Amino acid sequence: MIRPLLVLLLFLSSLTAAAECLTRGTGDLGIVIERASGSIKVLDTTRHEVLFHIEELGDLSHASAVYSRDGRYAFIFGRDGGLSKVDILCGTIVKRLVQGGNSIGGAISQDGSLVAVSNYEPGGVKIFSSEDLSPVAEIPATPLEDGEKRSKTVGLVDAPGQRFAVSLYDTGESWVIDMQDPKAPAIRRFTDIGRLPYDALITPDGRYYITGLFGQDGLSLLDLWYPEKGPRLILENYGKGEEKLPVYKMPHLEGWAIAGHRAFLPAVGRHEVLVVDMSDWSQVARIPVHGQPVFVMARPDGRQVWVNYAFPDNDTIQVIDTESMQIVKTFQPGKGALHMEFTPRGEEVWISIRDKDEIQVYDTRTLEQTHSLPAEKPSGIFFTSRAHQTGL
Amino acid sequence: MRLKLTVPNLLLTALTVALAGVANADIDPERQAELLYLLKHDCGSCHGMRLEGGLGPALKPERFRQWDTKTLAAAILYGRPGTPMPPWQPFITEPEAYWLAGQLKKGIRP
Numbered sequence: 001m002i003r004p005l006l007v008l009l010l011f012l013s014s015l016t017a018a019a020e021c022l023t024r025g026t027g028d029l030g031i032v033i034e035r036a037s038g039s040i041k042v043l044d045t046t047r048h049e050v051l052f053h054i055e056e057l058g059d060l061s062h063a064s065a066v067y068s069r070d071g072r073y074a075f076i077f078g079r080d081g082g083l084s085k086v087d088i089l090c091g092t093i094v095k096r097l098v099q100g101g102n103s104i105g106g107a108i109s110q111d112g113s114l115v116a117v118s119n120y121e122p123g124g125v126k127i128f129s130s131e132d133l134s135p136v137a138e139i140p141a142t143p144l145e146d147g148e149k150r151s152k153t154v155g156l157v158d159a160p161g162q163r164f165a166v167s168l169y170d171t172g173e174s175w176v177i178d179m180q181d182p183k184a185p186a187i188r189r190f191t192d193i194g195r196l197p198y199d200a201l202i203t204p205d206g207r208y209y210i211t212g213l214f215g216q217d218g219l220s221l222l223d224l225w226y227p228e229k230g231p232r233l234i235l236e237n238y239g240k241g242e243e244k245l246p247v248y249k250m251p252h253l254e255g256w257a258i259a260g261h262r263a264f265l266p267a268v269g270r271h272e273v274l275v276v277d278m279s280d281w282s283q284v285a286r287i288p289v290h291g292q293p294v295f296v297m298a299r300p301d302g303r304q305v306w307v308n309y310a311f312p313d314n315d316t317i318q319v320i321d322t323e324s325m326q327i328v329k330t331f332q333p334g335k336g337a338l339h340m341e342f343t344p345r346g347e348e349v350w351i352s353i354r355d356k357d358e359i360q361v362y363d364t365r366t367l368e369q370t371h372s373l374p375a376e377k378p379s380g381i382f383f384t385s386r387a388h389q390t391g392l
Numbered sequence: 393m394r395l396k397l398t399v400p401n402l403l404l405t406a407l408t409v410a411l412a413g414v415a416n417a418d419i420d421p422e423r424q425a426e427l428l429y430l431l432k433h434d435c436g437s438c439h440g441m442r443l444e445g446g447l448g449p450a451l452k453p454e455r456f457r458q459w460d461t462k463t464l465a466a467a468i469l470y471g472r473p474g475t476p477m478p479p480w481q482p483f484i485t486e487p488e489a490y491w492l493a494g495q496l497k498k499g500i501r502p
Contacts, residue, residue: 035441038431061441079440102445120446152447169447196476198447214476246471246478249437250447311434312483336433354433 007030015066022051022089026071029088030341030383032352033076033088033360034115035377040076042088042374043241045343045350045383048361048371058082058098064105064254064380067099067387068130071113074382075130077106083117088384099126110390114179116156116164123150125166127179137185142171155200155211155253157391158226164368165209167197167220173213174200174222174231193220193231201253202391210234212253214268221281234281235274244269249294249310253330256392257298257305259322264305266293273307275325285325290316295339298322299364300346308337308351317351319367330369333360338378419491427484432502433483438476442501448477453499464493 028046038060042052048158048173057063066075071093076084081100084093086292092322102121108114114136116127123141128134143149151170159165164177174193178186195215202209207348211220211231223229251266258264262284263272267348273296275285298305305320317337319329336354343350348370351360354377396471413437419427432441456464468489471479484492 059440059442059444061436062446079446080442102440104446110483154447199478246475248434248478250476311437 001209004202009197018207021087024089024379026088026337026384028384029071029345030085030086030350030381031065031074031076032350032375032378033060033063033065033380033382035063035379036377037221039376040074040086041373042091042358043350043381043383044349048270048373050375051371053086054086056095057084057086057096059095060379062104064381065382065386066106066108066115066392067384068108070385073130073382075104075106075108075115077117080120081117083115083128083133084122084305085130099135104152104154105156107156107391108165109158109179110160110162113160114182116158116177118153118156118166120152120374123152123168123170124343125153125156125164125177127164127182127185136182137179139175139177139185139187141168142173144170154198157200157202158248159202159209160206160390162208163224165200165202165222167193167200167211169197170346172197172215174209174220176201176209176222176224176227178332190222190227190231193222194218194233195380198250199253204258204390209311210253212251212265212268214250217267231366235276235283238267238274238283238286242270243304245292247270247292247310249292252295253311254295257296259298259305262322264296264298264320264322265293266296268292273305273320287320287325287327289320289327290318290330297340297342297349299349300342300344304328304364306349308340314338331367333369334358336377341381341383344383350381352381352385354378424491427488428495428500428502429502430483431492431495433452436502443496451496453497457474457496459497460494461497464496465472465489468492 001270030043031040034322038057039055058078061079063078068234069268074086079201081098081103084096100119101346106117115130124197125139127137151168153166154169156166167174174190176188194213197211200211209222212229218233220231221234222231261278263276273287277284289310293307307318315332315335318327321328340351340353359373363370438488439451440446469481471477
């Protein structure tokens with residue numbers, strides 16, 4: 001019979017495909033985190049295909065990834081402290097270690113030689129060689145009053161000058177870590193930046209490090225061209241005297257939604273997207289939206305901003321026209337619309353839909369869905385174009 | 393400047409008293425599955441999908457040894473003022489909160 005033979009052949013070819021590496025560029029590839037199963041898929045954004053499925057990456061709740069500068073290796077930061085180096089051309093784990101007890105993202109240095117991981121438990125930053133993940137430096141966070149624990153670290157990003165910036169959740173600090181000499185990290189500590197910093201970002205030019213504050217109004221801004229001036233509060237009068245809504249998921253400040261001289265930010269505890277004039281950091285507008293924004297992501301050309309929402313509104317996505325600041329589309333792609341990633345030049349956006357076990361691809365011109373790819377409980381999507389962007 | 397995140401115990405006690413008398417009602421299996429899904433994915437965004445902690449603390453039975461079920465159910469329903477823990481009352485009934493609290497005290501991996 002021909003059928004069993006065909007099945008056998010397909011089975012054998014799938015085995016060989018997993019064992020062999022691809023010979024191609026990686027500029028149109030990416031990965032999606034399958035957070036519940038501790039696996040990832042390697043994605044081809046040109047052919048809308050899954051190239052590899054890679055398992056045994058540990059607890060990937062809240063996992064994120066950065067890329068080597070050649071775009072071949074993804075460094076994946078897991079919640080369980082796992083740090084994995086994955087070869088996306090071979091679909092294999094090159095090296096994996098559990099470097100901490102509980103971690104929250106990481107960054108790769110300007111020159112690509114160092115990978116830094118931000119840890120909750122024990123609080124601090126650990127820095128590894130991107131080559132073999134051997135330890136390079138350990139930077140413990142400020143101890144808490146009880147003397148046992150250290151502050152959790154959040155918002156770790158790379159900055160120009162072979163630096164990393166990080167914020168301390170419990171103690172309200174921002175630190176700039178200079179790694180010019182990997183054997184002797186030079187740390188500059190800024191205290192009293194504001195209460196409970198929960199996440200941070202760096203502008204794409206690498207100049208401003210901006211930290212979101214959960215415990216008070218406003219954001220903390222540090223100008224890395226003039227760090228000696230210290231951080232200052234911006235938008236500190238935003239929402240003053242208004243009751244905040246309960247927050248069912250912390251917003252993310254990953255990336256920086258910029259259109260012209262305006263930046264778009266998620267408001268904390270409010271159903272609003274904030275618009276800020278970057279020339280003087282004043283508030284331009286508050287755009288009422290469907291729920292509490294989690295990600296506010298600009299299409300690479302800056303003409304649109306796509307927004308997803310916290311529970312219980314995480315079935316909805318809205319698209320804002322940045323010129324008119326009007327919502328041009330509201331739609332329900334499915335429950336658990338967790339993350340969005342634009343293709344490098346922005347013609348498509350890929351959206352993880354957790355409860356449908358799929359990635360939906362949208363044409364950003366027509367705002368219509370064009371493709372669907374299977375993925376198990378997908379969360380973060382990370383394309384290799386991040387390899388060449390400061391802060392991503 | 394350092395923010396102290398002490399539990400406002402008095403308030404919690406008051407809320408707990410309000411909850412007293414709610415029996416551990418039966419939650420049907422379908423709703424139990426929904427609650428565990430919520431625990432994993434939505435509570436999990438702060439506490440970790442394995443409840444081993446994140447920006448929020450780990451939700452392990454060792455931590456709740458000192459807590460009675462009522463207090464834990466109250467924290468779920470009304471949140472913990474002074475911390476980012478929000479009230480889940482709009483989405484979870486009192487018997488459901490009791491059931492979840494019981495599960496957490498027993499120690500579950502959703």
